[in-house]
Amino acid sequence: MxxxxxxxxxxxxxxxxxxxxxxxxxVEEVILSSSFTKALLQTFWSGGLGALLSVVVATYFAHFFAQAEWRGQRLQRLLLLIPYLIPNFVLASAYVLSWNPATGVLGAHLPLPFALYSLSGLSFVFGVAHVPVAFLLVEDRIKKMDPALFEAARLSGASSFQTLRKIELPLLMPSLVSGFALCFALNISAFAIPAWIGAPERVFTLTYKIYQTLQMGGVEGMTKAPVIALVLFLISLPSFVINGWIQRREQKFVTVGAKPSAKGGSSLLSRRSFVIFQICFWSSQLVFWMLPFAAQILSTLVPPGCLQLEGLACLSEVTxxxxxxxxxxxxxxxxxxxxxxxxxxxxxxxxxxxxxxxxxxxxxxxxxxxxxxxxxxxxxxxxxxxxxxxxxxxxxxxxxxxxxxxxxxxxxxxxxxxxxxxxxxxxxxxxxxxxxxxxxxxxxxxxxxxxxxxxxxxxxxxxxxxxxxxxxxxxxxxxxxxxxxxxxxxxxxxxxxxxxxxxxxxxxxxxxxxxxxxxxxxxxxxxxxxxxxxxxx
Amino acid sequence: MSYLSIQRLSKTFDDTPVLKGLHLEVAKGEFVSLLGASGSGKTTILRCLAGLERPDFESGPIVLNGVELSHKRVFMPPEKRNLGLVFQNYAIWPHLNLFENVAFPLRVKKVGDSRKIEQRVNDVLELVQLQELTQRYGYQLSGGQQQRVALARALVMSPDLLLLDEPLSNLDAILREELGIQIRKLTKKLGLTTILVTHDQSEALSLSDRLVLLNYGEIETQGRPEELYRNPPTEFSARFLSKAQEIFDLKRKRQLFLPRNWSILEGGEGIAVTIASRIFLGSEYQYLAENSQYKSPILFYSPRRIEQDEVVHLQYRE
CATH class of the missing domain: 1.10.3720.10 (MetI-like)
Structure with a gap:
């Protein structure tokens, strides 16, 4: 009580x-308005695509972090989790500074394959922001798996790719669905990223719509906002239910080996796949947050606008x-x-x-x-x-x-x-x-x-x-x-x-x-x- | 009147009766072992005695040294009972060093000043030979040392009753024997009334004054270890304590044999058997022998080495 x-x-x-x-x-008035329908669809698409990106990237990285050991692993793991520690609006503002269409400091040298202020841009930043969330979930699940399961597959003649496809991924499926649901819920609830990335080109999501409606003020704002909030609440509920259901199921089927935390798979990872992993890791981290944050930090150390106009020549004017x-x-x-x-x-x-x-x-x-x-x-x-x-x-x-x-x-x-x-x-x-x-x-x-x-x-x-x-x-x-x-x-x-x-x-x-x-x-x-x-x- | 009296002790977990109206009397200074398989209720008895479980309402009283510990609505909380308990996993508090672990009961009960507490703790640590390791933490101690810390902590308050919950089960064979002897010596020396819970027959047989065999929440039998081993009064006790073997003869009549009662006869008398298999146990051999009188092979022990397929003659003495 x-x-x-x-x-x-x-x-x-x-x-x-x-x-x-x-x-x-x-409800009728709000739901039938075209701006609401558009925002709802954009919320779904950006939330779904972002969650998919998070889960795919996280699963690839978790596969290595959970099964292998190497020097500097803890530092690399911390680097991977940085976007989780840093508030979303800091990440979003770093992206704006780096890739905004007019004055993005990285746009000329390292252009994104899509416009930042777009549905794709919004989905991409959602994805980057929540890779760590999916990573923590999937990594934990792989760590709990008995390494003997993979060793048995390799001894039965399966290649590392076959082992991944036929043993690891099917066993991981509940965690992948759970990770997707969690990232989706976080994406559709986020405010800062849509405000920084979506709003400039009118790619509104439901959270931003609530803010916008309230900003309108008056009776109209106070009556419409709860309707949008209710819809947002309702579409976030299935993610919560799916997560709870999968977690309960996973508890029933946890496979615990004699040494559950032993990284027995490390010897099964080939040198080539490890090198490819390292290349993917560093290049993705550079694009995901290292370069944007470096640009962000640099822009705070030089006179306003200098970085956009003069590039690295501004370093002589550090202040x-x-x-x-x-x-x-x-x-x-x-x-x-x-x-x-x-x-x-x-x-x-x-x-x-x-x-x-x-x-x-x-x-x-x-x-x-x-x-x-x-x-x-x-x-x-x-x-x-x-x-x-x-x-x-x-x-x-x-x-x-x-x-x-x-x-x-x-x-x-x-x-x-x-x-x-x-x-x-x-x-x-x-x-x-x-x-x-x-x-x-x-x-x-x-x-x-x-x-x-x-x-x-x-x-x-x-x-x-x-x-x-x-x-x-x-x-x-x-x-x-x-x-x-x-x-x-x-x-x-x-x-x-x-x-x-x-x-x-x-x-x-x-x-x-x-x-x-x-x-x-x-x-x-x-x-x-x-x-x-x-x-x- | 007995020192510890347990009357009609019952305990039910989720509609499953674990103890079924059990009676037990223990004399002062006696070392009693509760022996039984998993699920026989031996640990539940210990937990009811310690006050960690509340007996069912219909249970009779548990009386220790004239004081009622539990009965109907009476329930003395564990901290008031002045018992010593050695847990199976020792339960050494990880945030306290060895000295503080042992001093804990004295400190919470505010027994004397710090000088007196130090003196008492050092005395007990000397008793279990741990006086050199007082500043160490649990994770810095071996299994045997942790067991002795747990024992010291149980002894420091001079408990009215010492309870031991499978205290030797996590130790290797040599250490188990060594510490078993040490526990026995200490309890005798201090005149402590002790109840040991174990599933290990040899441990119960070797340490206790009296052995209580439990079977699904009831006392199957009790008595002196030698008596029970040599003459088990029930089939269950014969099987559990003496590894009794059930054999059918050619007329399908069922008989129960204690393997230790078979002996080899020289001179062609007794039952002729052919050695089917042999296992070396260290001080003796365990044999399985085929014969013409019984449908299954006879199990027996002998210090003599006999080759496979060799024929010997056996005699059974009741």
Missing amino acids: ILLIPLLIFFWFPIGELLSHVSWAQ LRSYRYVLFELSETQVAIVTSLIYGGVAALTIVLISLTALNVGSTKVQRLRFLDWIFAIPLATPGAVLALAMIVTYSGKYGINLYNTAAIAVVAYILKHTSLCFQPLKNGYLNISPTLFEAGRVFGATKSQVWTQIKLPILRSEIVGGFFLVLIPILGELTMSIFLTSPGFRTIGTVIFDLQDYADHASAGALSVLLMLMILFLNELARWISRGRVGY
């Missing part, structure tokens, strides 16, 4: 309230002016950094406390913990724009509580959206501990609370501190909900970057993005160090 009541008040009730704002007449400006002259930045850290910290701390309470409620009962996992996962699967809009329609004074234009509404939304990210690793760490350690505490004289304070918390210390950073990182880079829920008195780093970009101050937006990127990488390393590698990437 201690967990269910807040969830009812802050999640299910607002979702219900959002639904109550929708009438058939509005830290943009950084000085955003850090010391732009008061909004200082306020946003402090606000993001304070409120992000409060939200992350609350999430850790909620997760610990959930562990206490769940005890060592796996079924109960799985149920809690599920109820926390629903807000995570709900698109941020839907959640934000539901909060706005419910807590804008209608029921005597007016949180709109306060920091509280954003903090509550951050907590709802990100609790699952902390609870999952914490739960897994908890279940990995033998219950006899806790029972021993009781037998040797400790009360229930003493078992918590003297045994459970110290053993879980790394996961707890790591979990704090694991939710702080996405909260710092959050934009989708922040853009709806922030107010003049409450600005986050993300919304300030969005505004700077909107005012065409690319140099300042870039400098602030680079600072945010460094902050996030530092926090990730801190999480890894504190948790001795158990949390973080």
